[in-house]
Amino acid sequence: KGIMYIDGQRVPFDGEKNVLAVIRKAGIDMPTFCYYSELSVYGACRMCVVEDERGKIDASCSMEPRDGMVIRTNTARLLKHRRMILELMLSSHCRDCTTCEKNGSCRLQELALRFGVRHVRFKDTRPHYEIDTSSPAIVRDPNKCILCGDCIRVCEEMQGMGILNFAHRGSDLVVCPAFDRKLGETNCISCGQCAAACPTGAITIFNEIGRGWRALHDPKKRVVFQIAPAVRVAVGEAFGLEPGVNAINKLVSALKMMGADEVYDTTFGADLTVMEEADEFLERLKKGGPFPMFTSCCPAWVKYVEEERPHFLKNISTCKSPMEMFAAVLKDQYARKDEEDGRTTYHIAIMPCTAKKMEAKRPEFQHDGKPDVDLVLTTQEIIMMIKESGIRFAELEGESPDLPFGMGTGAATIFGTTGGVAEAVARRVVEDKSKNTLQAIQFSGIRGSETIRAVTLPVGDRALRIAVVHGLVNAQKLLDDIESGQEYFDLVEVMTCKTGCVGGAGQPYGLIPVKQQRAEGLYEADRTALIKRSERNPIVTKLLEGAMKGRTHQLLHVEYKR
Ligand code: HC1
């Protein structure tokens, strides 16, 4: 706690972890490449340098604020220093900006513009690297890497995976998986958080927009969309709407203008999931386990368990994810329609998540060689398509999703934020469905931002122990505690990404506060929803008691085996 003097301004500080944070608080947009407030400080890019009274230059991310400290952030020496760093970076950087995936959202491009770098005096001596397209979700282009290490720290510190690292030395230094392997040959879970952190085009989401357009322009295809819960509260951000504003109706209108035949809501699938998962859980209670039962909707989490903790596979719910349940029902229900009108249903899921691209390509979800979900487009990709269409999204008049599968409850909508799946299942399994009980669940501690939350809820004569965890590194800690017998839970919700799907790597870039605003938007949608509990979704109950009776196991469940 104290006072600092930054560029002559008196700036109080209180608890900021470094001088950089105080500078930003003072309203100065200090440039950085390797600083990511949610991760450890690396201090390598040196863009955030400041000069003290004696002319000493240091990186502000690595300085602790001291009372009475006097610094300047924009002296002639500092500006020259920053330009030099940028020029050196650009000298060994592939500069095909106009066709780069990150064109318009690249930090190197932005800072080169801001600092007026117009010429690069140094010769590029770096070797040319092969582009790694082996992952179903992300693409790695080492030619665009600036060695900031953000991806390495995200993968290690947030996800506990440690897939990426620095390799080789000197001018050959690169970031890559161990032993120069391709991403597809590692245990990478396709969470995409490395791509979300990458400031340049070195790691990007696998772009499948072309496939989307081809389907939309093909008269023989009936293009049917589903929209994930978390997408609705983030898609508007790219068009000037505040994070958290529910823009699903505008998105439906935009998709129709782009040529969609039908637009549905993944929340329908999430209601199905709640019904099936609650039944499975009650069945396990009767049979005595295995406990804990883990949720299965996050594909990156499932992949992690398969690859690294396969002995826990029996604990994962056999429910398909809402996206895959939806797709299975859709393809089943539309088979006749397709035969009748000679078109094929092409199903596109708009997801906040890169791992969903991997999930859709899993063999478990292919039938007769065809995937149930033909294409997963991330929120970012759909934003690009809307922009390409020239649609003025913010001004659109909204339209509701179509019936019958455009209908989901409040419980299903909150799936998109950490704690939402557990809360939705809890609403289903508690016997007393009064408003008071629903509120008791809401305030039990199941909501919030703490990385591991444990709650106890009474069901019958049993006190259920439920845990909610987000950020895979935290799930790994919880697994260790469960394994060692230190912790016991009946039900555990795991979401790989911090804050849950609202913080998925397919969403527009945003820090934790933005993700929390999105979560608030989902809770708001739940508060204003006419129907709050999945068992009250009339389309779901009609299907379960009618067309799908006796076929739920085949359509809605999956067993992940090693
Ligand atoms: Fe999710 Fe899910 S909530 S996994 O986070 O269970 O991606 O939004 O669609 O499938 O419903 C993602 C979000 C999403 C599934 C649902």
Ligand code: SF4
């Ligand atoms: Fe690591 Fe996730 Fe990136 Fe894979 S996708 S390298 S697991 S951060």
